[in-house]
Amino acid sequence: MTRTTGFKQFQATRKASALADLIADGNEPAATYAGVAPKAAVNSSFEFKTAQGREVLAYSLASSADYPNLFIDVLADDSYHLLAGSYERTVHREQDLESLELELYELGLHDYVNGDNKVSEPVAPGPVMSEDPEEQLKAANDAFNVDGEMVETYRSVAISTAHLTQEDEIFLEEQAHDAGCNRVTGRESGYFIKLSAHEAEDNLRHVISEEAKKILRWAVMADFHLIEFDNAASEVDGFPTFDWVIG
Structure with a gap:
């Protein structure tokens, strides 16, 4: 490099x-x-x-009982453009991986997940997934059954x-x-x-x-x-x- x-x-x-x-x-x-x-x-x-x-906004989507194998960290600017991110996932069977990716797609978070089945994988910078990321991330937080405020400002x-x-x-x-x-x-x-x-x-x-x-x-x-x-x-x-x- x-x-x-x-x-x-x-x-x-x-x-x-x-x-x-x-x-x-x-x-x-x-x-x-x-x-x-x-x-x-x-x-x-x-x-x-x-x-x-x-100002950089940090979003954390933590694992939960509903999604025990997934954790996503996202960094975005104040215009909600993705700067960087990472996810962690642990799957033991191919059908688990397919099910997880389907759930992410339904949550609108599929753009954050790429690469093969690794424990941790960086996410390439790019645009956020919708015109209203705050609402979408809130919906994702609800789907992940996560309590509390998930956004920090750095x-x-x-x-x-x-x-x-x-x-x-x-x-x-x-x-x-x-x-x-x-x-x-x-x-x-x-x-x-x-x-x-x-x-x-x-x-x-x-x-x-x-x-x-x-x-x-x-x-x-x-x-x-x-x-x-x-x-x-x-x-x-x-x-x-x-x-x-x-x-």
Whole structure:
């Protein structure tokens, strides 16, 4: 896979080098991966301004007694266009698979399911399934017999995948296909990483590179809850980039 550069998905309103230097000196934020970093953690020697981001909606359709073998996660923008998603399913017989796919079709969710019979499979970005996705997702929630509000809103920022090492990208690709990981979602051009819970740090801090770890901390300091590593996104000044190709 080769990286490409294109239109800017966000415009940074400050240089990130000051924060990168701050972290490199060991003055890390007092609370990381908690959704909102305390303002006191920002060094008073420079003015901290956030990058412009976008709102991303997260839908979760959980398994239930009626559908014990299915779990769907969907990320969409505020116009309800599908950005990324994943599903998990476990079937033991061919007729179970056919029955499940028929039920999904009746729910209007068949576009979210593709690929062969795997435990976890990414869903390709594209348009949502109807003109009224909120009503359709609500109906799907009812059909799945799921209680409670199923929609969350994340403040997201896009950053170039050029800031990832080869090892980082290989690891994120594995996590995106791991049925037990709901913090990393894959898409054709990169990855989404949720930053809104403490376990995100616990899951990632021992395996990602120091360079990637600093970017995640930077995003949390800027009060983002979701980071998009994307091939077409802009690079951030102050953080190193890496040039490599997966054959």
